[in-house]
Amino acid sequence: MPGTTKPAILLPAPVLPSAMEALDGQFTVYRLWENPAREALACVRGMAASTLAGPVGAGLFDQLPALEIVANFGVGYDNIDVAAAAARGIVVTNTPGVLDEEVADLTLGLLLATLRRLPQADAFVRAGHWEAGGFPLSPSLRGRQIGILGLGGIGKAIARRLEGFGVDIAYHGRTRQPGVAYRWHPTPVALAQACDVLIAIVPGGQATRHLVDGEVLAALGPQGVLINVARGSVVDEAALIEALQRGDILAAGLDVFEREPHVPQALRAMDNVVLLPHLGSASELTRRAMGALMVENLVRWFATGTPVTPVTPVAETPFG
Numbered sequence: 001m002p003g004t005t006k007p008a009i010l011l012p013a014p015v016l017p018s019a020m021e022a023l024d025g026q027f028t029v030y031r032l033w034e035n036p037a038r039e040a041l042a043c044v045r046g047m048a049a050s051t052l053a054g055p056v057g058a059g060l061f062d063q064l065p066a067l068e069i070v071a072n073f074g075v076g077y078d079n080i081d082v083a084a085a086a087a088r089g090i091v092v093t094n095t096p097g098v099l100d101e102e103v104a105d106l107t108l109g110l111l112l113a114t115l116r117r118l119p120q121a122d123a124f125v126r127a128g129h130w131e132a133g134g135f136p137l138s139p140s141l142r143g144r145q146i147g148i149l150g151l152g153g154i155g156k157a158i159a160r161r162l163e164g165f166g167v168d169i170a171y172h173g174r175t176r177q178p179g180v181a182y183r184w185h186p187t188p189v190a191l192a193q194a195c196d197v198l199i200a201i202v203p204g205g206q207a208t209r210h211l212v213d214g215e216v217l218a219a220l221g222p223q224g225v226l227i228n229v230a231r232g233s234v235v236d237e238a239a240l241i242e243a244l245q246r247g248d249i250l251a252a253g254l255d256v257f258e259r260e261p262h263v264p265q266a267l268r269a270m271d272n273v274v275l276l277p278h279l280g281s282a283s284e285l286t287r288r289a290m291g292a293l294m295v296e297n298l299v300r301w302f303a304t305g306t307p308v309t310p311v312t313p314v315a316e317t318p319f320g
């Protein structure tokens with residue numbers, strides 16, 4: 001029958017309309033939320049995943065015996081059990097590179113908003129308080145030492161921008177990077193001790209769970225500012241709330257949370273935090289580019305057997 005030669009793929013949750021259209025053009029698409037028949041799932045060879053679709057692991061793989069590839073919408077793939085995928089010979093791809101500059105832009109915006117208290121100042125004007133007196137003076141970015149926790153593609157894009165701001169930059173990763181001029185610190189605590197702004201931009205998953213804990217926050221110090229644009233799991237949220245309440249650190253700018261979209265009431269009630277609903281790559285332009293790369297990974301896999309951006313095999317599963 002014409003048309004049945006298109007590979008069958010599964011969508012666990014809706015994706016961007018532009019990506020949906022491209023997928024419908026290239027594949028026979030089964031939508032999990034429409035409860036496709038078991039026989040349909042048996043012929044599914046590809047999957048388009050995202051953090052919105054929930055965890056993708058052995059449970060789902062067991063229902064998809066013909067699955068060859070999981071193409072993730074996003075650079076972080078802590079939503080996918082890559083070890084379970086590898087054990088079944090399933091290829092996993094992500095969307096690195098196309099969002100680095102966008103996430104870095106957002107990070108600088110969040111950093112400045114947190115230090116100069118821009119959302120609080122906007123609320124001040126809207127509430128009509130300006131006519132009764134000026135807005136209190138804010139902390140500053142001037143003279144600060146910035147620590148980047150995870151100097152990868154996005155971390156470097158953040159660092160490039162920070163160079164223009166004339167601030168000191170240091171970093172921590174598991175290894176010192178050859179050819180990088182920024183100071184490397186061997187542990188997150190050592191980085192936090194040397195800095196008064198800590199920007200978390202490591203991948204999520206078990207290996208980085210609570211990398212920023214109470215000890216790291218204490219090391220950041222009473223003038224310290226934490227910016228988290230990585231994953232909620234990277235920061236011990238309970239320890240962060242305590243550190244902010246006790247004045248162990250000054251302020252925080254958070255784009256990600258441990259149980260998104262739940263944001264603890266304690267954080268929502270604080271005046272020294274800026275809270276965003278996971279906006280990192282969330283512009284129309286960049287989300288379209290991510291969708292196109294996700295689709296291209298599937299198309300290339302079925303056409304050539306070589307996806308564009310396979311996830312680099314890792315020693316330990318980032319599945320958290």
Ligand code: A2R
Nearest residue numbers: 076150151152153154155173174175201202203204207230
């Ligand atoms: O550890 P290294 O030298 O491989 O450096 C990587 C670092 N990293 C870690 N640092 C400390 N402890 C760890 N357990 C650890 N695991 C990884 O994070 C590297 O410098 C950086 C990750 O860089 P990329 O793989 O280029 O990721 P990209 O595109 O910058 O995105 C980072 C994350 C995503 O996975 C999403 O969760 C979020 O940003 O949007």
